[in-house]
Amino acid sequence: xxxxxxxxxxxxxxxxxxxxxxxxxxxxxxxxxxxxxxxxxxxxxxxxxxxxxxxxxxxxxxxxxxxxxxxxxxxxxxxxxxxxxxxxxxxxxxxxxxxxxxxxxxxxxxxxxxxxxxxxxxxxxxxxxxxxxxxxxxxxxxxxxxxxxxxxxxxxxxxxxxxxxxxxxxxxxxxxxxxxxxxxxxxxxxxxxxxxxxxxxxxxxxxxxxxxxxxxxxxxxxxxxxxxxxxxxxxxxxxxxxxxxxxxxxxxxxxxxxxxxxxxxxxxxxxxxxxxxxxxxxxxxxxxxxxxxxxxxxxxxxxxxxxxxxxxxxxxxxxxxxxxxxxxxxxxxxxxxxxxxxxxxxxxxxxxxxxxxxxxxxxxxxxxxxxxxxxxxxxxxxxxx
Amino acid sequence: xxxxxxxxxxxxxxxxxxxxxxxxxxxxxxxxxxxxxxxxxxxxxxxxxxxxxxxxxxxxxxxxxxxxxxxxxxxxxxxxxxxxxxxxxxxxxxxxxxxxxxxxxxxxxxxxxxxxxxxxxxxxxxxxxxxxxxxxxxxxxxxxxxxxxxxxxxxxxxxxxxxxxxxxxxxxxxxxxxxxxxxxxxxxxxxxxxxxxxxxxxxxxxxxxxxxxxxxxxxxxxxxxxxxxxxxxxxxxxxxxxxxxxxxxxxxxxxxxxxxxxxxxxxxxxxxxxxxxxxxxxxxxxxxxxxxxxxxxxxxxxxxxxxxxxxxxxxxxxxxxxxxxxxxxxxxxxxxxxxxxxxxxxxxxxxxxxxxxxxxxxxxxxxxxxxxxxxxxxxxxxxxx
Numbered sequence: 157x158x159x160x161x162x163x164x165x166x167x168x169x170x171x172x173x174x175x176x177x178x179x180x181x182x183x184x185x186x187x188x189x190x191x192x193x194x195x196x197x198x199x200x201x202x203x204x205x206x207x208x209x210x211x212x213x214x215x216x217x218x219x220x221x222x223x224x225x226x227x228x229x230x231x232x233x234x235x236x237x238x239x240x241x242x243x244x245x246x247x248x249x250x251x252x253x254x255x256x257x258x259x260x261x262x263x264x265x266x267x268x269x270x271x272x273x274x275x276x277x278x279x280x281x282x283x284x285x286x287x288x289x290x291x292x293x294x295x296x297x298x299x300x301x302x303x304x305x306x307x308x309x310x311x312x313x314x315x316x317x318x319x320x321x322x323x324x325x326x327x328x329x330x331x332x333x334x335x336x337x338x339x340x341x342x343x344x345x346x347x348x349x350x351x352x353x354x355x356x357x358x359x360x361x362x363x364x365x366x367x368x369x370x371x372x373x374x375x376x377x378x379x380x381x382x383x384x385x386x387x388x389x390x391x392x393x394x395x396x397x398x399x400x401x402x403x404x405x406x407x408x409x410x411x412x413x414x415x416x417x418x419x420x421x422x423x424x425x426x427x428x429x430x431x432x433x434x435x436x437x438x439x440x441x442x443x444x445x446x447x448x449x450x451x452x453x454x455x456x457x458x459x460x461x462x463x464x465x466x467x468x469x470x471x472x473x474x475x476x477x478x479x480x481x482x483x484x485x486x487x488x489x490x491x492x493x494x495x496x497x498x499x500x501x502x503x504x505x506x507x508x509x510x511x512x513x514x515x516x517x518x519x520x521x522x523x524x525x526x527x528x529x530x531x532x533x534x535x536x537x538x539x540x541x
Numbered sequence: 542x543x544x545x546x547x548x549x550x551x552x553x554x555x556x557x558x559x560x561x562x563x564x565x566x567x568x569x570x571x572x573x574x575x576x577x578x579x580x581x582x583x584x585x586x587x588x589x590x591x592x593x594x595x596x597x598x599x600x601x602x603x604x605x606x607x608x609x610x611x612x613x614x615x616x617x618x619x620x621x622x623x624x625x626x627x628x629x630x631x632x633x634x635x636x637x638x639x640x641x642x643x644x645x646x647x648x649x650x651x652x653x654x655x656x657x658x659x660x661x662x663x664x665x666x667x668x669x670x671x672x673x674x675x676x677x678x679x680x681x682x683x684x685x686x687x688x689x690x691x692x693x694x695x696x697x698x699x700x701x702x703x704x705x706x707x708x709x710x711x712x713x714x715x716x717x718x719x720x721x722x723x724x725x726x727x728x729x730x731x732x733x734x735x736x737x738x739x740x741x742x743x744x745x746x747x748x749x750x751x752x753x754x755x756x757x758x759x760x761x762x763x764x765x766x767x768x769x770x771x772x773x774x775x776x777x778x779x780x781x782x783x784x785x786x787x788x789x790x791x792x793x794x795x796x797x798x799x800x801x802x803x804x805x806x807x808x809x810x811x812x813x814x815x816x817x818x819x820x821x822x823x824x825x826x827x828x829x830x831x832x833x834x835x836x837x838x839x840x841x842x843x844x845x846x847x848x849x850x851x852x853x854x855x856x857x858x859x860x861x862x863x864x865x866x867x868x869x870x871x872x873x874x875x876x877x878x879x880x881x882x883x884x885x886x887x888x889x890x891x892x893x894x895x896x897x898x899x900x901x902x903x904x905x906x907x908x909x910x911x912x913x914x915x916x917x918x919x920x921x922x923x924x925x926x
Contacts, residue, residue: 184581192577196569201762202755228613231801257795264798267652370587377586377805406875408889410642413649413897416616420762490791504793512798
């Protein structure tokens with residue numbers, strides 16, 4: 157074990173104790189049992205039920221979005237949001253190379269093509285300056301849209317992802333989206349509770365999405381939501397995610413190709429209870445951040461991710477970034493911490509290197525190529541300290 | 542109200558009483574509350590958890606399939622099963638025109654094209670004789686496969702759907718599939734508990750699927766399963782439905798494009814409790830069938846669907862079929878019964894008539910064109926009598 161790995165294990169144990177700690181686990185200390193039991197007793201566990209509406213209203217209230225539509229998971233939310241933003245077969249959608257694979261998969265499910273772009277070193281999210289430069293070289297105007305002059309495909313949408321909960325430079329990205337006629341769809345799967353200039357992430361784009369997977373700050377088992385300030389898009393999202401069946405007393409008419417993507421009422425019941433505790437979870441995660449900050453302050457070769465200027469970031473996953481000169485020690489550190497039952501993870505494999513996405517269009521990626529070798533996520537559960 | 546409508550309302554009230562009755566509602570009188578509470582207390586509500594494995598094993602045991610893979614819903618199950626059966630973009634997949642829209646949607650999600658075929662009057666499922674005749678005229682051999690000589694597309698798979706729980710003529714359909722080199726994938730979404738020649742539906746094809754939506758015989762809120770006797774396909778189904786992530790202590794490598802389609806442990810907990818009660822539900826639904834049979838015996842203009850010869854059919858939805866001479870009274874009967882708070886439904890709008898599927902290839906459909914005007918589903922919940 158290297159000296160640095162030992163120091164990191166010590167620092168972590170100083171914060172979370174000498175027991176084991178997973179990367180992120182949920183807590184159920186509120187009304188979860190009560191609401192779920194009530195949901196089962198009502199017999200409305202599936203497509204219809206009061207908890208879905210209540211969860212959607214509570215999400216809209218919390219995020220400030222005009223509407224929230226609860227769905228079966230974040231991937232489904234992104235797929236539908238992109239379709240509503242106008243993404244069609246054979247379009248290109250600009251996504252960060254540094255993201256969970258679902259960001260690209262959602263594009264692929266629409267028979268569109270992900271186009272990977274670089275991130276900022278400090279925020280980890282898409283870099284508007286580098287993107288503007290890339291598009292200036294790569295995109296050409298054709299009618300109302302821009303197309304990729306190499307592939308000939310239409311560039312339709314831009315998907316900023318708020319990595320580990322840290323908001324992207326939304327102002328810069330909104331300007332790029334405007335100038336290149338790209339629909340802005342925010343992948344805020346990791347960013348429930350995070351704000352940019354006082355406003356909740358996921359509410360800046362035409363549409364945004366959240367995830368409530370088991371590893372997220374709040375969970376519904378599996379679940380996600382579409383956020384939008386456009387009532388018409390919200391109604392359409394509801395229609396598409398409930399098989400596009402026209403309302404009728406008995407007749408079955410589906411007027412377009414929809415999805416079986418509604419969130420079951422059972423899962424929404426869990427979500428209602430979880431959302432009530434979100435402020436406590438965020439406060440707990442903030443305490444953890446402060447403890448990590450103190451613990452890692454003396455280690456010059458690592459930097460603990462902090463919230464970007466002008467943002468409140470809820471630090472979904474606490475993140476150490478190794479300096480370039482110790483990057484080759486990353487796997488030693490991962491091994492040492494996991495051997496000590498302190499679960500740590502590297503960043504995702506960059507998407508342009510995954511077998512199914514190797515041939516997709518790609519901007520130069522110097523920053524994420526480097527970041528991907530230097531990121532280590534730390535145990536981040538609410539309630540750890 | 543026509544005389545026939547009055548007679549049908551009277552007959553229904555004679556069976557289910559004068560209160561209201563919905564089409565199908567779930568019952569939670571077993572271990573649902575206990576298992577779900579235990580699941581929440583364990584904190585494993587999401588992608589990992591003992592209930593998912595237990596539910597999969599119980600399903601395999603009950604159906605006799607070698608393996609069952611639990612997923613987020615029946616539509617997702619069919620999409621993945623078709624992909625595993627070799628369906629690719631621009632293939633054609635033969636499906637019944639008389640089915641819920643999800644059967645065709647699953648084909649579309651793979652960028653393939655549904656090709657609609659006719660059903661049998663007695664079973665409501667695909668008619669192997671008519672299909673053979675149609676394919677003999679329409680399909681031409683090209684290498685290992687057959688293609689549609691009109692569209693030029695490859696005919697890749699055949700999807701029998703066991704309508705309202707009544708098994709199709711699987712023997713006949715398997716022979717057609719063999720002769721025309723079609724993969725057989727059974728849509729048994731409605732047929733949990735139904736057997737064909739003693740063997741459970743969904744286990745005859747290369748793959749089969751089940752649904753546990755809230756309106757089905759047992760429910761997980763939202764859920765489905767893929768059945769197969771091929772271990773390799775089952776492993777691949779698990780891989781594809783869990784984002785195709787290769788197992789690794791910390792690394793994220795997705796070796797193909799997968800889906801976020803796993804069933805959450807919370808929903809599987811409900812499913813385990815529901816499955817324990819399935820024999821009771823089936824017995825109760827059988828009693829209801831016997832009562833309906835007696836009640837409708839005197840009405841010559843209607844026929845109550847009964848299980849096909851050689852089958853045990855669990856009658857997911859009890860079904861009246863009007864004789865041709867009273868078909869035009871269908872909407873009067875639907876209105877009269879629903880006005881009396883006895884929920885009844887017609888068959889689904891035939892899929893080749895739905896806006897998104899109007900231009901798909903289509904066999905002659907004389908039987909379903911007639912059936913679709915004559916089918917009325919009756920209140921069918923377990924526990925009604």
